[in-house]
Amino acid sequence: MTHLSNQPKNGALQGTGSDIAFQGKYAFAGNYDGFTVYDLSDKKNPEQVVQVSCPGSQNDISVYKDILVLSTDSSRSDDSCASTSMPATEKAAWEGIKIWDISNPLAPEYVKSIETECGSHTHSLAPSKNGRTVYAYVSSYAPNASYPDCQPPHDFVSIVKIPVKHPTSAELVATPNLFPDGGYEGDPERRASTTSGCHDITTYAKYDLAAGACMGDGILMDIRDRERPRVISQVRDTENFAFWHSATFNNDASKVVFTDELGGGGLATCTEEFAPELGANGIYDIERKRHGKTELEFASYYKIPRINTAEENCVAHNGSLIPVKGKDLMVQSWYQGGVSVFDFTDSENPREVAWFDRGEGVSGGGTWSTYYYNGYAYSNDLAIGFDTFDIDDSIDGRAERVKQRDLNPQMQTPFRG
Numbered sequence: 001m002t003h004l005s006n007q008p009k010n011g012a013l014q015g016t017g018s019d020i021a022f023q024g025k026y027a028f029a030g031n032y033d034g035f036t037v038y039d040l041s042d043k044k045n046p047e048q049v050v051q052v053s054c055p056g057s058q059n060d061i062s063v064y065k066d067i068l069v070l071s072t073d074s075s076r077s078d079d080s081c082a083s084t085s086m087p088a089t090e091k092a093a094w095e096g097i098k099i100w101d102i103s104n105p106l107a108p109e110y111v112k113s114i115e116t117e118c119g120s121h122t123h124s125l126a127p128s129k130n131g132r133t134v135y136a137y138v139s140s141y142a143p144n145a146s147y148p149d150c151q152p153p154h155d156f157v158s159i160v161k162i163p164v165k166h167p168t169s170a171e172l173v174a175t176p177n178l179f180p181d182g183g184y185e186g187d188p189e190r191r192a193s194t195t196s197g198c199h200d201i202t203t204y205a206k207y208d209l210a211a212g213a214c215m216g217d218g219i220l221m222d223i224r225d226r227e228r229p230r231v232i233s234q235v236r237d238t239e240n241f242a243f244w245h246s247a248t249f250n251n252d253a254s255k256v257v258f259t260d261e262l263g264g265g266g267l268a269t270c271t272e273e274f275a276p277e278l279g280a281n282g283i284y285d286i287e288r289k290r291h292g293k294t295e296l297e298f299a300s301y302y303k304i305p306r307i308n309t310a311e312e313n314c315v316a317h318n319g320s321l322i323p324v325k326g327k328d329l330m331v332q333s334w335y336q337g338g339v340s341v342f343d344f345t346d347s348e349n350p351r352e353v354a355w356f357d358r359g360e361g362v363s364g365g366g367t368w369s370t371y372y373y374n375g376y377a378y379s380n381d382l383a384i385g386f387d388t389f390d391i392d393d394s395i396d397g398r399a400e401r402v403k404q405r406d407l408n409p410q411m412q413t414p415f416r417g
Contacts, residue, residue, distance in 0.1 A: 001339060001356040001377070005045040007038065007386040012053040016365070017380040019122075019318065021063045022373045022407040026105050028068060029380050030061040034081070035070065036386070037105055043376050044388060050106055054081035054098070060122045062408045064134045065164055068100040068108060071120035073140060079113035091148040095119025097136060097160060099167050112168050116158040117175070118143060118150035118197065124410040126203040126210070126226055135226045136160040139198040141215060154196045155179035157212075159227055174227045184216025184236055191262060192216065192242040199261075200246040204253055204412045211247035211256045218244050218258045220286065220296055233296045235284065240277040240301070246318055249412050250328040255347055256296065257330060258282045259316035265365075270304060270314035270337045277301045279315040281332075283347045299347035304340045309360050312336035318369035322391070323402040323415035329353070329395070331377050335366035339379060341391060353395055373407050375400040 009017065015032030022028070027038040027046065037050035056072035063069075075093035076083035086093040096115040100108045118140035126135045136159070143154035159174040183195025195216035203210045203223060210229060212219040218241075220233040237260075245261035262269050262279035269279030280303035284296040308314050312335075319332025328345045338357030344350040358366075365382030370389075375396075377389040393400070402415050 001341065001354045002390045003356060004388040004390055006384065007046060007048055009385045011051050013051055016057070016382045017368055017385065018058045019060050019369050020371055020378060020380050021061050023063045024405065027378055028061050028063055029386055030059040032057040032059060035059055035061055038386060043374065046386065046388060050108065052108055055083065058121065062123060062125045062411060063102060063406065064125050064127060064408070066101055066103040067134065067162060067164060067167055068102045069123055069125065069136055070098040070100070071123050072096055072098060073119040073121040081110065088147045088150060093149070095149070097123055097138060099162060099170055101167065112170050114160050114170055114172055116140065116172065118154055122200045122410070124201040124203050125408060126205055126223060126411065128226060132164055134162050134164060136162060137201045137203065137210070139201055141197045141199060143196055152196065153182060155183060157198055157201065176229055178212065178214070178219065178231055179217070183214065186216055187238065190242055199244065200410065202247045202249065202410045202412060204249050206414050207253040209253055211249060213244040213247045213258055215244055218296065220256070220294065232294050235296045235298070237282060241282060248319065248321065248330060251321060251414055254286050255328065255344065256284045256286060257344065258284065261315050261317065263315060265315060265317065265335055266313050268308060268310045268312050268314055270306065270308040270312065271310055272307055276303045279303065281316050283344050283350060285347055300350055302342055302344065302350040304334055304337050304355065305352055306337070306357065308337055312360050313366060318409065320371040320407065320409040322372045322396050323399045324396065325398065325416065331370050331372050333367040333370040333379060336360070336363065337366065339367055339370045339377065339389065341395060354391055356389060371407060371409050372399065374404055
């Protein structure tokens with residue numbers, strides 16, 4: 001991998017850099033203080049064209065047609081972009097999702113908010129079959145008996161229905177309980193989290209599937225009825241996984257890569273102290289059984305093979321597929337462990353094929369999310385801005401010919417390659 005450019009954080013957005021979504025020639029990069037729009041016309045050196053100040057961590061971000069959605073998972077005084085922090089113990093505090101009109105990407109317009117229980121740590125979009133409606137599956141967690149709007153056990157997700165042509169009519173339509181048995185109870189000795197809702201969900205509308213990373217459990221859901229997702233397979237790793245963080249399908253939905261964010265992104269898990277199975281990816285095959293039963297079956301772990309220092313936070317985090325037909329390739333952020341490209345075509349024997357590491361102390365946190373879009377990898381760093389990478393043609397040469405109109409890594413669409 002070759003690092004081509006960096007667009008430093010600036011202006012009002014000095015908070016933590018978070019997720020990224022893409023549409024046309026634009027990248028929409030989240031920040032705890034708002035979001036930035038980059039023009040990718042010069043793919044090697046993107047230009048910042050819009051900066052929107054709207055504090056509310058994490059500002060997890062997605063786009064669909066003329067709609068942009070932001071997640072707010074910090075208690076605020078109200079739903080405005082001028083809000084201030086307010087304790088979650090206050091009933092008047094607000095958390096949820098904010099909906100924007102981006103029909104003009106250079107002038108985003110805030111049009112609607114929806115409050116959701118426990119806020120919105122992340123969200124994932126799932127369009128209806130006719131594309132006239134898009135659903136937001138809102139993931140949140142960490143209930144507390146002292147929080148009026150976030151009561152335990154909180155084993156559900158919130159589903160918001162957004163009419164594409166009339167986003168101001170968006171409404172909360174369902175809160176399905178995904179864990180009627182309560183889910184995993186956690187294990188403090190392993191730093192393993194209790195299941196309480198989900199941290200992240202990835203949808204794959206073509207196959208009517210969604211994969212949920214739910215702290216203590218990994219799940220596969222049937223989402224043919226968008227308002228009534230149904231868990232069809234559930235897995236648990238009580239030996240090595242501590243925090244089921246996110247999920248990525250391969251292109252034909254025969255595999256899922258789950259990530260384990262051991263330590264919540266603050267631990268240095270890429271040292272000799274931590275085994276290769278800890279703070280890693282778990283690769284699962286999706287097996288279609290007789291009588292229509294579908295199951296997740298564990299295949300292997302993948303962790304970057306480099307040993308980092310004890311001063312570098314390093315653990316599996318956000319990534320996306322590289323669209324090479326016939327292969328399962330993924331580019332992924334590992335905080336201060338850098339960026340890794342790995343091949344999991346053989347799900348039992350994944351291997352790294354490219355990587356980039358800035359080295360210790362350059363970034364105060366490292367890279368949050370790295371995604372492949374139209375020939376290049378783009379990364380949002382927690383501390384130092386927006387990066388562009390080129391991957392050697394021997395790896396992504398065929399992918400460079402794939403023209404994507406948009407990319408929401410938590411709303412997968414198939415590529416032809």
